[in-house]
Amino acid sequence: MTRYNAWNVLKNGITGQKGWDRAWRDPQPKDSYEIVIVGAGLHGLATAFYLAKNHGIRNIAVVEKGWLGGGNAGRNTTIVRSNYMMPGNRFFYEHSLKLWENLSHELNFNVMFSQRAHISLLHSPAARDAAARRYNTMRLTDTGAELWDLETLKREVPHLNYDNARFPIIGAAVQSRAGSARHDAVAWGYARGADQYGVDIIQNCEVTGVRRENGRVTAVETTRGDIGAAKVGFAVAGNTSRLWRMVELGKLPIETHKLQAFVSEPLKPLLDQVVVFGVGGAHFYISQSDKGGMVFGGDLDWYKSYAQRGNLPIVQDVAEAATSILPCLGRVRLLRHWSGVMDMSMDGSPFICKTPVENLYLNAGWNYGGFKATPASGWYFADLIANDRPDPVIENFDLGRFSRGVNIDERGAGPDPKLHG
Amino acid sequence: MIRIKCPFCGERDHSEFTYGGDASIVYPALDATAEEWHEAVFMRENIRGMQTETWHHVNGCRMWLIVQRDTMTHEIRSVRPAHEGLAGVLEDDR
Numbered sequence: 001m002t003r004y005n006a007w008n009v010l011k012n013g014i015t016g017q018k019g020w021d022r023a024w025r026d027p028q029p030k031d032s033y034e035i036v037i038v039g040a041g042l043h044g045l046a047t048a049f050y051l052a053k054n055h056g057i058r059n060i061a062v063v064e065k066g067w068l069g070g071g072n073a074g075r076n077t078t079i080v081r082s083n084y085m086m087p088g089n090r091f092f093y094e095h096s097l098k099l100w101e102n103l104s105h106e107l108n109f110n111v112m113f114s115q116r117a118h119i120s121l122l123h124s125p126a127a128r129d130a131a132a133r134r135y136n137t138m139r140l141t142d143t144g145a146e147l148w149d150l151e152t153l154k155r156e157v158p159h160l161n162y163d164n165a166r167f168p169i170i171g172a173a174v175q176s177r178a179g180s181a182r183h184d185a186v187a188w189g190y191a192r193g194a195d196q197y198g199v200d201i202i203q204n205c206e207v208t209g210v211r212r213e214n215g216r217v218t219a220v221e222t223t224r225g226d227i228g229a230a231k232v233g234f235a236v237a238g239n240t241s242r243l244w245r246m247v248e249l250g251k252l253p254i255e256t257h258k259l260q261a262f263v264s265e266p267l268k269p270l271l272d273q274v275v276v277f278g279v280g281g282a283h284f285y286i287s288q289s290d291k292g293g294m295v296f297g298g299d300l301d302w303y304k305s306y307a308q309r310g311n312l313p314i315v316q317d318v319a320e321a322a323t324s325i326l327p328c329l330g331r332v333r334l335l336r337h338w339s340g341v342m343d344m345s346m347d348g349s350p351f352i353c354k355t356p357v358e359n360l361y362l363n364a365g366w367n368y369g370g371f372k373a374t375p376a377s378g379w380y381f382a383d384l385i386a387n388d389r390p391d392p393v394i395e396n397f398d399l400g401r402f403s404r405g406v407n408i409d410e411r412g413a414g415p416d417p418k419l420h421g
Numbered sequence: 422m423i424r425i426k427c428p429f430c431g432e433r434d435h436s437e438f439t440y441g442g443d444a445s446i447v448y449p450a451l452d453a454t455a456e457e458w459h460e461a462v463f464m465r466e467n468i469r470g471m472q473t474e475t476w477h478h479v480n481g482c483r484m485w486l487i488v489q490r491d492t493m494t495h496e497i498r499s500v501r502p503a504h505e506g507l508a509g510v511l512e513d514d515r
Contacts, residue, residue, distance in 0.1 A: 239469075241466070241467035241469070242469055250464075251465055251466055251467075252464065253464055253465065254467055255442075255443075255465050256467055256469070256492070302440055303423075303435070303474075304440070304443075304467075304474070304492055305492055305493075305495065306469045307492075307493055307494070307495060311422060311423070311435075312422055313422070313434075313435075346462075402459060402463040403455070403456070403463075415463055416442075417465075418440070
């Protein structure tokens with residue numbers, strides 16, 4: 001495998017770019033593996049990578065019904081942050097952010113992680129107090145946090161609607177280590193990294209059934225034949241309930257909802273940070289990609305759906321939020337919009353856990369937070385599968401937490417999946 | 422846009438409605454066990470395909486409706502009032 005470094009770029013530059021290897025192989029599935037991960041999205045690929053790297057397990061297959069990174073990996077707004085308050089989430093997402101900070105080096109693949117700051121606008125003294133409480137709590141995990149007054153905010157982000165906004169801006173809560181990354185590069189980097197360790201990534205291989213004997217999973221049935229496995233991990237957020245039914249495990253505390261995102265035509269540099277606007281019924285987040293497109297999104301579509309296409313009322317809602325907070329976008333044209341189907345869980349927090357089946361493991365329920373969670377999700381899921389016990393950090397990321405009275409409900413919205421934005 | 426044929430108001434855009442959720446859930450008696458309440462409050466079939474669900478015509482007649490809708494294609498098979506006999510009662514009162 002050719003390393004990506006300055007010397008190889010130079011060498012291939014003068015030898016007609018003929019010295020590069022494929023980034024990953026396209027293997028035929030073997031009869032069986034030690035571990036089969038279902039879903040070659042960001043979390044599945046990261047899991048395979050850390051299983052190989054941290055735990056020395058190489059006999060792994062990642063099976064994917066489409067192409068790798070073709071689901072929610074390519075259907076998000078690429079925001080990375082760790083400004084969570086609840087116990088469990090705080091440690092988990094801070095660990096994730098620390099892994100992001102070194103990810104390009106670790107993968108030898110530029111994931112274009114840009115720590116450009118995440119700015120949550122504040123519109124009332126009550127909102128400022130709540131942000132102060134949250135950000136003081138974050139400091140317990142050494143997650144840097146700042147509160148900006150209006151003067152600082154105007155200096156750093158001059159284009160916001162400071163003059164006649166319906167909800168006047170009074171300041172901002174800021175996490176300066178947060179930012180964004182390039183979604184495809186993360187998928188490709190983890191795929192290439194896992195492949196280098198000998199992991200087989202098998203695309204166009206849809207799981208159609210799960211074979212069991214004596215209460216254990218023995219194989220997954222796929223469109224490319226049966227693949228035996230000593231351990232199986234599900235990382236198929238959006239379609240978790242469907243796989244769960246294949247194992248006849250009944251219900252899950254998850255509903256599938258769809259979330260849209262948008263990108264505008266490319267503009268000259270306009271917005272240096274990730275800006276979030278949320279007040280009353282509005283919910284809006286925006287950043288500018290390296291290609292210049294304004295990447296933004298808002299609420300989900302408000303009814304359960306597996307369709308990977310968005311509805312028009314949300315396009316209108318998001319456009320209204322965009323022009324109310326950044327009026328200069330009024331004449332900017334939309335380039336594309338897309339929709340991903342997500343596991344919305346009952347408290348807005350994920351599951352990385354063992355299941356009622358001994359050698360089956362679950363990674364699911366990522367709500368709005370899947371992209372930023374990628375490295376830590378892979379890290380702890382790999383640890384869970386390899387050691388057959390959850391790390392203390394994810395001890396409450398199990399399916400039984402609701403019956404124990406534990407809700408990791410960051411938003412305080414209650415057990416209604418669509419409300420955990 | 423999904424179009425829902427409200428039995429009281431006629432066919433309207435879904436933006437007039439709010440989505441309630443899975444209509445198959447029945448809450449147990451108040452003194453039921455914690456397991457039964459856990460099942461009703463937290464656990465979901467999360468069907469991909471035809472689902473029976475509730476919608477509230479909040480910006481219309483404010484009636485709760487039971488809708489059979491495909492969660493993959495958004496095709497609607499049937500719409501009826503959530504409270505059985507309600508339509509008949511309203512007719513009789515007229």
